[in-house]
Amino acid sequence: MSMSKPRLGRGLVALVAVALVVTACSSGASPAPATQAPAESQAAATQAPAESQAALGATTIRSNEHEPVPAASVKAMVDYCTAKTGVTAPVAITNHNDFQDQFNTFMQGTPEDIVKWFTGERLRFPARNGLLTPIDDVWQTIAANYTEGMAKASQGDDGMKYAVPIVSYPWVVLYRKSLFAEKGYTVPKTWDEFVALAQKMQADGLIPLAFGDKDGWPAMGTFDILNMRLNGNKFHLDLLAGNEKWTDPKVQAVFKKWAELLTYAQPDPLGRTWQEAAQAWANNKAAMYFLGTFASQQVAPENLDDVDFFPFPTLGTEWDSEMGIDAPVDAWILSKAPKNLPAAEAMLACFATPEAQLAFLGKDQSQIPAAKVTDTSAFTPQQMKMAEIIGASGGVAQFLDRDTRSDFAGAQGMQTLLQDFIKNPSQDLAAYTAKIQGVYDSLPPQ
Amino acid sequence: MTSDVSGSAAPTPSGVGAAAASKQKGRSLLLTRRDKWILALLLGIPAFVHIFLVWVPTFASIVLSFTSWNGIGGLDRIKFVGIDNYRVLVTTYPPFWPAIQHNLIWLGVFMLIATPVGIFFAVLLDKEIRGTRFYQGALYLPVVLSLAIIGFIAQLFLSTDQGLINGVLASLGVKPVDWLGNSSLNLWAVLIFASWRQVGYVMILYLAGLKGVDPTLREAAKVDGATETQTFFRVVFPVMRPINIVVLVITVIESLRAFDLAFIINRGLNGLELLSVLVTNNIIGEASRIGFGSAIAVVLLVVAVGPIIVYLSRTLREEAR
Numbered sequence: 001m002s003m004s005k006p007r008l009g010r011g012l013v014a015l016v017a018v019a020l021v022v023t024a025c026s027s028g029a030s031p032a033p034a035t036q037a038p039a040e041s042q043a044a045a046t047q048a049p050a051e052s053q054a055a056l057g058a059t060t061i062r063s064n065e066h067e068p069v070p071a072a073s074v075k076a077m078v079d080y081c082t083a084k085t086g087v088t089a090p091v092a093i094t095n096h097n098d099f100q101d102q103f104n105t106f107m108q109g110t111p112e113d114i115v116k117w118f119t120g121e122r123l124r125f126p127a128r129n130g131l132l133t134p135i136d137d138v139w140q141t142i143a144a145n146y147t148e149g150m151a152k153a154s155q156g157d158d159g160m161k162y163a164v165p166i167v168s169y170p171w172v173v174l175y176r177k178s179l180f181a182e183k184g185y186t187v188p189k190t191w192d193e194f195v196a197l198a199q200k201m202q203a204d205g206l207i208p209l210a211f212g213d214k215d216g217w218p219a220m221g222t223f224d225i226l227n228m229r230l231n232g233n234k235f236h237l238d239l240l241a242g243n244e245k246w247t248d249p250k251v252q253a254v255f256k257k258w259a260e261l262l263t264y265a266q267p268d269p270l271g272r273t274w275q276e277a278a279q280a281w282a283n284n285k286a287a288m289y290f291l292g293t294f295a296s297q298q299v300a301p302e303n304l305d306d307v308d309f310f311p312f313p314t315l316g317t318e319w320d321s322e323m324g325i326d327a328p329v330d331a332w333i334l335s336k337a338p339k340n341l342p343a344a345e346a347m348l349a350c351f352a353t354p355e356a357q358l359a360f361l362g363k364d365q366s367q368i369p370a371a372k373v374t375d376t377s378a379f380t381p382q383q384m385k386m387a388e389i390i391g392a393s394g395g396v397a398q399f400l401d402r403d404t405r406s407d408f409a410g411a412q413g414m415q416t417l418l419q420d421f422i423k424n425p426s427q428d429l430a431a432y433t434a435k436i437q438g439v440y441d442s443l444p445p446q
Numbered sequence: 447m448t449s450d451v452s453g454s455a456a457p458t459p460s461g462v463g464a465a466a467a468s469k470q471k472g473r474s475l476l477l478t479r480r481d482k483w484i485l486a487l488l489l490g491i492p493a494f495v496h497i498f499l500v501w502v503p504t505f506a507s508i509v510l511s512f513t514s515w516n517g518i519g520g521l522d523r524i525k526f527v528g529i530d531n532y533r534v535l536v537t538t539y540p541p542f543w544p545a546i547q548h549n550l551i552w553l554g555v556f557m558l559i560a561t562p563v564g565i566f567f568a569v570l571l572d573k574e575i576r577g578t579r580f581y582q583g584a585l586y587l588p589v590v591l592s593l594a595i596i597g598f599i600a601q602l603f604l605s606t607d608q609g610l611i612n613g614v615l616a617s618l619g620v621k622p623v624d625w626l627g628n629s630s631l632n633l634w635a636v637l638i639f640a641s642w643r644q645v646g647y648v649m650i651l652y653l654a655g656l657k658g659v660d661p662t663l664r665e666a667a668k669v670d671g672a673t674e675t676q677t678f679f680r681v682v683f684p685v686m687r688p689i690n691i692v693v694l695v696i697t698v699i700e701s702l703r704a705f706d707l708a709f710i711i712n713r714g715l716n717g718l719e720l721l722s723v724l725v726t727n728n729i730i731g732e733a734s735r736i737g738f739g740s741a742i743a744v745v746l747l748v749v750a751v752g753p754i755i756v757y758l759s760r761t762l763r764e765e766a767r
Contacts, residue, residue, distance in 0.1 A: 277606060
């Protein structure tokens with residue numbers, strides 16, 4: 001007996017080793033899900049419901065905001081809505097990137113009632129696949145809070161509403177006021193002014209435009225803005241929806257313009273994350289940075305008031321007046337089979353109010369509420385400007401990876417393809433755009 | 447059940463007696479009914495586990511590789527598309543050929559540089575030079591670190607704006623080098639870190655093997671007038687055949703399943719495409735191209751299993767002779 005036990009153990013070890021080796025070969029590695037257990041929101045326990053709807057009970061929430069500041073924002077908003085509606089809701093948190101990767105699987109399992117997600121094609125895809133509950137009845141009460149553009153962004157293919165947008169932010173050219181004042185630079189409105197300014201900056205020993213695309217997605221913003229300014233918002237969205245062809249000469253014009261822009265951008269962008277590029281800009285090594293306003297997260301707190309921005313310059317086309325822009329929207333959705341539908345809907349309706357969204361933003365100045373805000377007294381000058389820029393745009397897009405199918409936008413599609421262009425901007429654009437179209441055409445029908 | 451298995455796995459007195467009594471008779475007679483059950487159980491459980499954890503998923507991957515499925519909804523939404531996935535893979539899918547090339551380069555560097563260096567270190571340390579323990583520890587250290595951590599270390603060294611190497615270069619007045627972003631450089635930079643770990647891994651395996659070599663063999667070789675080099679290549683190396691096979695298989699597997707470093711550094715984009723990352727990006731990522739990802743996994747399986755089968759069958763045939 002004393003002999004048989006170790007033998008059995010050794011056999012098992014050997015077996016496990018063999019299994020590990022073979023599975024490692026055939027499946028690569030699979031990252032373990034990094035989910036945290038739900039943390040009961042404290043206020044829910046301590047604050048008494050303000051209104052007499054306590055009968056609604058509790059709902060559940062899954063958030064992908066794992067970093068401290070945004071996680072606190074979610075908590076602030078949920079606390080506000082718990083006080084307002086009497087619905088209690090524990091918030092479970094998953095790491096942002098992991099959640100994105102696991103989303104499809106997660107929504108097919110037993111997800112929480114209310115889930116953090118995006119709008120655009122990224123919303124239409126799960127809606128089309130029956131992973132969400134439509135919330136048209138909620139929208140009947142909240143429609144007045146939103147612009148028509150926001151309402152449209154919350155829609156599925158079937159015209160039903162599936163999301164409650166809460167915050168948004170524009171993609172703009174950021175700069176530091178002190179540097180512009182010191183060097184006597186003025187904000188460029190047109191391409192020619194922009195080029196003249198960039199050349200002046202180069203003469204001053206500055207990098208005109210910070211740029212990093214190691215992550216694969218920041219470059220998409222540049223494609224979006226150039227395409228919208230050259231070819232209009234409608235062509236841009238049709239292209240991303242597959243209704244226009246990448247082989248269209250209009251697309252080649254975008255890359256030609258981009259090649260020109262790259263001569264003013266920070267060199268070697270593919271080895272640099274957006275955070276590192278933002279650091280170069282924040283430290284006055286680069287004078288401007290084209291990114292979402294969240295780039296200011298990389299600026300030291302005492303310099304935040306020094307941050308300013310302007311919309312990407314016009315390119316002298318018929319679309320100049322449209323001022324198309326990327327303004328991604330973060331939203332909350334209702335999962336397929338909510339356990340407590342009335343409570344979840346009451347919570348979502350509360351999320352749709354400007355007050356709840358202001359509670360979400362708190363001290364975060366890098367975004368604005370998605371709902372229409374009548375009393376903007378709480379806004380910082382930057383937030384006023386963001387609202388102004390988005391409001392003045394006649395063509396708001398989400399972002400390339402939210403406006404097109406995810407298997408095309410991801411690492412196996414546009415991320416790789418755009419990096420290919422950045423590596424070699426002088427390549428044969430006809431062949432290059434044909435390659436993009438080839439990848440799009442190889443995808444299975446949706 | 448466990449107590450039953452361990453309790454009855456030991457030969458019963460009657461079994462031992464029977465074995466002693468009937469030594470010349472056929473083997474089957476040695477097994478009582480109870481022994482047969484135990485044998486079936488002991489072989490059955492591992493076989494079951496093996497089949498369900500290894501062969502069923504493998505077979506499922508192969509079947510899925512001929513389908514198109516986004517992983518949503520029931521199995522009835524799986525659509526067979528013939529060899530379409532493979533056709534797209536070799537004709538249109540941009541990262542496929544770079545990934546094959548990078549996996550082969552990875553394999554080449556491990557086979558020709560990292561593994562021989564590891565063996566060399568093992569032989570040196572086997573000489574009991576002064577400070578052997580320290581060198582062992584220092585060389586083995588990276589094996590203890592997870593590849594994810596090595597990925598972070600690599601970035602601390604190699605980053606263009608904030609990395610150590612470029613910091614030193616800048617202080618010498620040299621223009622910074624884009625180690626991580628230049629697609630003709632970054633694979634080699636990453637391979638240095640991967641090899642750093644592989645060397646330690648091979649070294650420790652080989653060192654254990656060297657300790658097991660009968661010292662009289664070396665003495666005999668010495669008496670016969672063999673040099674150190676001759677002793678190693680003509681006597682020690684052939685004696686270590688089992689370890690050599692293990693090291694070879696590990697080298698092949700480690701280079702084909704290379705994943706963590708590339709994924710940590712840039713999610714396997716731009717010069718760091720690897721088959722394993724492509725599988726992950728397609729199957730686990732938001733894109734959910736289960737069928738297409740399975741096709742890449744099958745390619746990886748063939749690439750991984752092919753050389754091992756060829757090598758093992760040759761070795762076994764030689765041994766049979």
